[in-house]
Each structure stands twice: as structure tokens, then as C-alpha cells.
Amino acid sequence: MTYVRGVTKRLGSTQALRGVDLELRPGVTGLLGPNGAGKTTLMRILATVLAADEGTVDLLGRDPRDPRERTEIRRQLGYMPQEPGFHARFTAFEFLDYVAILKEHTDRRARHDEVRRVLARVGLAEVGAKKTRALSGGMRRRLALAQALLGDPRLLILDEPTAGLDPEQRLRFRELVSELAEDRAILVSTHQTEDVAALCPRVVVLAEGRVLESGTPETLVSHAQGRVWAAAERDPGAVIAWRGADGRQRQVGTPPADAQLVEPTLEDGYLLLLEEHACAAA
Template sequence: MQHLTEGLIVIKNLTHRYNAQQCALNDVNLTIGRGVFGLLGANGAGKSTLIRILCTMMSPTAGEVSICNYDLRQHRDQVRQLIGYLPQDFGAWPSQTVTEVIDTLAMLAGIKHKAERQRRIEWVLAAVGLDGVAGRKIKQLSGGMLRRVGVAQALVHDPKILIMDEPTVGLDPEERQRFRQLMTELAADRAIILSTHIVSDLGSACSDMALIHRGKLEFRGTPADLIAAAAGEVFELVCDAAGEVALTEQFEIVSRSRLGAADVLRGVVRQGNAPAGAVVAGDITLEEAYLAFAMKKERAVLQS
């Protein structure tokens, strides 16, 4: 996917405090263009706070946000027309059909004329692959289909920006793969922000990403950049059960496999260096790279 730098969203010095002790976002600067953008971080890192601010559900303590050249504080109504939002816990009326739900939400989005709503509904259901189940009731849908209904309602007013909070939670692997493919298709002419703690969602879908840790923007780049930053932090080691117990105190074991009577452990350094006898892994996954990066930041906090 081509990486475009045009700033549909421009965030400058964004800070949000819930109280004197709790700073959810600390001087965040970020520019987001067209394509699928991954917003990664552990639960409580500040992702949801940033999303609520972008969706005009809360105002920041300090800083500036521009959405398609509209200042978020001064032009909230215009910004809302430019954004489609899929919350983590999207729910719909179970006894209504897919078409009825999208029609109701299209009216709430400001599409008043019935003919225009019908045109938009037909378009959006085809776009998300639900045109074949338009008359099916919500309670009859699978988890993956329900998430597609959520995408449809976020897309029905044709926004320039789609924001999705933990969009693949609860989906099985096949549904998750279909969802990632859908995001890639929809991102051709808009910005899509995927906020998640599920690292695997980003590797195949995103060409650009950011990592928030303890309210700070700690990384901005491609998935390949994050993997490169973890060089030397992931190792493999053959050991017995007793050795494994000792290793877990200093290293994060991410996987294990059998080699004869011994285990082959794959781990990430928590502190210090890789254990004696370990081989530095060269084929680092994005999940391992994220874990290594987070542990580096935790070490820095403990040492400060």
C-alpha cells in the first residue's frame, strides 16, 4: 500500500488530563493521511482518550487538532460530518433487519431524504459485502457480519475518516482476516484509524502506525521499522524445565516448542542481555517487536 503523507488529521501538542495525577495524553504530535493507520498500545495507554477527542466526544486539556483543515474546537459540527466511528461495543436493535438499522442510523447522521438514504444504503451494504443479507435480522448475524454492519453505519454518510476502536475483538481468525481485507479496500480514498492492542491486526493492513505508551507517542513509522528497532531483543534458547523456570524471572517467554527431550524457548529481554547460550532471533514478528519496545520503555521508566 502506498504511504501518503497528506494530513487529513493534524494533532499538535495534544494533552489531556483527567485530574492532577492522571495524564491520559502527554504532548502528542501526529499527522495522519490516507490509508490504514494503526494506533497501537496496551489497554490504558491513552488510545481511547485520543479517539474520543478525535470524535468530538471530549475536549482536550491543551493542544490543537485539525480534521480536514477544520479546527476541532471551533467546527465540531463540520468535523462530525467528516468522521465515521465504529466503537468497540457496537450494538444494534436485534429484531430489526440490517437495512432498517442502517436506515435509522443514516437518518441520525443527517441524511433526511428517503431516496438518498436508500441509495446510500445500497451502496454501503455492497461495499462491506452485506448486500446479500440486507433483509436479515441483526440477531441472526455472525460476529463478523455484525462488525460489518458497524462499518456500514460508520460509512453511510461517506466520511473522509473512519475511526475504529478494537474492531476485531471477538472475531475468529477467518473473520479477522476478512475484516482486514475490507479495511484495505475502503482505505483507497480515506483515512482509516485502527485502534487496537491486537498487534497482528496491523501487520498486514497498515503501512503506517504509531505506538502510544503511558500517554506518550513513543513510536511512529512502518511495521517494518518497529521490527527493525527490536533487533537483538528477541532470542531462542534450548533448555530443560528447570532452566525455563529460572528464565521466566528475567525474560518474557513468548513461545516454546519441543526439540527431543528439551524445549526451544523464544523470548524477549526484560532487562540486561539475552541469556547465556541463546541465539539472537532474526525472524522477529510484529508482536515480538511490540513487546520488546514496550519492555524497553518500562526499563526506562524504572531507571529514571
């Protein structure tokens, strides 16, 4: 079990997290939120890169404040940061080999077998000899995911893992993560609500360092029930609207009495939840 209770974190003059509660169980939990919501700060705390100012953090039944327990956590943890750094002169294989050494894979033959395993797992087996600087953006994202998979960790923290992936690669990512989630906890931070809808039985929405919603995707969708409609022209009660492929305006907000309602999506519920929070804070 992994959880945080009442976690706060200040970064300089910014209050990045304000009393955050989060529980991770086996399976995939999606973390949604606008830029500046505190998602990356929370993930860096879960990855033991940062320490919380206040609150309780329990990672895999261990306390990351204790140096010995923190080391044990890191042996069972895979972290894919939003902006991983690559040494330009390393090949993909050499980069993963270097990370594996840092993760205490001391036996050379076993370590190289593990590097080849994770390269194949993310579809990069054919480019192991290429320099990281020669890889496409999507390949570098997959290489970042590969380093997180070294050692078959029990807890995976993935920050914007599908950024830069083309549609086929995103589908393959979903397939891989769904397989991995059979026996471990995975937290995925993303701006792609369709990834959350496709992958995550649990979703957490963060804004201004606070948890606005924690539940199932259906709970989030319910915020937009009866508040999405289609019409020929934009209505004044719409928070947001766009013209769809059928030529009609798909609108989210407060519908008129005679509105032709349509089924809401996870994205609709997410947008309305953020809008309600912004109005309440104003």
C-alpha cells in the first residue's frame, strides 16, 4: 500500500501542495490537473526526490524520511519524470545500463539481459545502438519509460508518459500499462483525458495544490450529466463550445430548457469541475 495524508509542500514563495490525500492500490490511478496544479511536485514526493513539509507519506509500507527505508523504497520504485535528462553521447543501451548500475544491478551479464528486456518491452530493441540524441522525441519518451521499468518495480510513477507519442504509440503504451497494472500500483499524470478514460479505474483531480475529486471516472463524468448539449449556434450559457464534424456546436455549461442533451465525457466533467472551482475561488 502507498498513501499520502495531509501532505503540504512549499517551493519558494509558492504553496505547491495543500493538505493532499492520495491512496495508490494495485492498478492504474490517473492524475489530472491544469499546469501549475502541483502534479509534478506530488509525483516527485512519491518518487522520494522531494520531502513533504507536513503530512504522512507511506511508500510500499515504508517511511521515506528514514534513509535506510528510502533506499529500500527506491529499489522497488520506477519513476519516469516529465523531462528526463539524457547524456547526448550515450546510446540507448548505454543510458539504460548506466541507470541499471545506479539501481544496484551489479552483475554485468544479468544487468545487460535486463536492459535488453526493457528495450524490447517498450519497442526499442532495434535502436539500442543509436545515440540518444539521434532518437525521435517519441523514442526518447519510450526510453524514459524503459528506465522506469528496470528491475520490475512494484510502484510506477509516470509523469506525462504519452507526451510526444503518436496515436499508435499511445495505444501500445495503454496496452503495456494495462499489463503492468495487473500486479503493481501505477500513477499516471497526464493532460490526455482519453488516456485516463481508457486506462484508469481511479482518477484524482488536482488544482492549486488541492484534491478536487478522487473517485472513479464515472464520478467525474457525473459532474457534466445534463450539462452537455448540441445546437446550431453557440448558447450564452456555454462555458465552452466547438463546432463538431456534424456541423453543430457541442456545448458544455448551463443548457437552455429546450436543449438537445448529449452524453457527457470524462473531459466534459473535468472541464466543469475546474470551472466550478475557479468560480468558487473568485
